[in-house]
Amino acid sequence: MRQRVRKxxxxxxxxxxxxxxxxxxxxxxxxxxxQGVLNGSAMIFGFLLIFSVIGSRLFCGWLCPGGAVQDYISGANNRHWNSRWKNLTKYMVWLVWFSFIVFLWIHNRPLKADFLYFIDINTLYLIIYVIVMSIIYLFTLMTGKRGMCHSLCWMAPFMVIGETIADALHIPRFRLKAKPDHCVSCGKCSKICPMGLDIAEMVKSGRVDSKECINCLECVDGCPKKAIKFGIYKR
Ligand code: SF4
Ligand code: SF4
Incomplete structure (x- = not known):
């Protein structure tokens, strides 16, 4: 039922x-x-950073439209796209992109807040939308399960920063917990994880903490032995 609601x-x-x-x-x-404007994206990204201090990456697993599109495409390519280097790419892209934004904010201060800046559905808007959707489709088709989330997502680093702050300050946040003695190594959780994480191996090791986890709870709901639980826990 929970996964039906999420989907x-x-x-x-x-x-x-x-x-x-x-x-x-x-x-x-x-x-x-x-143009010295703090727009809706800036406000939402800031909110996601603050939210993730307790809510981790619930946004990615439960609300992100880009993630939803990728989940559908994984029907055509469900290869696991998850490794240290593949995951690192997004931080490198993010660092360049966000540094440039901060530079522009400093250069064009004082900033003026305008949540609905540039929201006018015209031809340019639709062309940009089609281009971005095509990138999401093609990149995920070429890579695999949530390839964009792993390697290119510009929002994920904000939430990983929030999670890192929570862990550093020992603030309890939404996360998984493993019960390794319940696990029978059936591998079902790894198979259904939309991020392609080897959660079965993580459960065995007792460490199910991954910054790539999007808190979708597929593994929790799919485990026949209830070997994974979730809640708000300290590291
Ligand atoms: S689904 Fe449950 S029992 Fe099977 S490998 Fe994963 S944690 Fe272990
Ligand atoms: S590890 Fe579990 S909660 Fe995390 S992304 Fe994979 S299936 Fe979802």
Whole structure:
């Protein structure tokens, strides 16, 4: 039931994406910064960072429209796309992109807040939408399960920063916990993980903490032995 609700929310979010697109945009945030404007994307990314201190990456697993689209594409390519280097790429891209935004904010201060900046559904808007959707489709088709989330997502680093702050300050946050003695190594959890994490191996080692985990709870709900639980725990 829980996974039905989650998937329903993701479908709704994907359907709304043509409207919410510029509120999650790496491009519009740059455009607005060139004009000294703090736009909706900047505010939402800031909110996600703060939310993730307790909520971890629940947004990615339960609400992200880009994630929803990738979950559908994984029907065509469900290869696991998860390694240290593949995951590192997004931080390198993010660092360059976000440093440039901070530079523009400092250069164009004082900033003016405008949540709905650039939201006007016209031809340019639709062209940019189609280009971004094509990138998401093609990249995920070429890579595999949530390839964009692993290697290119511009929002994930904000949430990983929030999680890292929580862990450093010993703030309890949403996370998985393993019960290794319950596990029978059936491998079902690893198979259904939309991020392609080897959660079965993690359960065996007793360490199910991964910054790549999107807290979708597929593994919790799919484990026949209830060997994975979730809650708000300290590290
Ligand atoms: S689904 Fe459960 S029992 Fe099977 S490998 Fe994963 S944690 Fe172990
Ligand atoms: S480890 Fe579990 S909760 Fe995390 S992404 Fe994979 S299936 Fe979802």
């Amino acid at each position: 329903g929310i993701l479908v709704f979010s994907a359907l709304m994406f043509p409207m919410t697109f510029f509120l999650l945009s790496p491009f519009v945030i740059v455009l607005s910064a060139t």
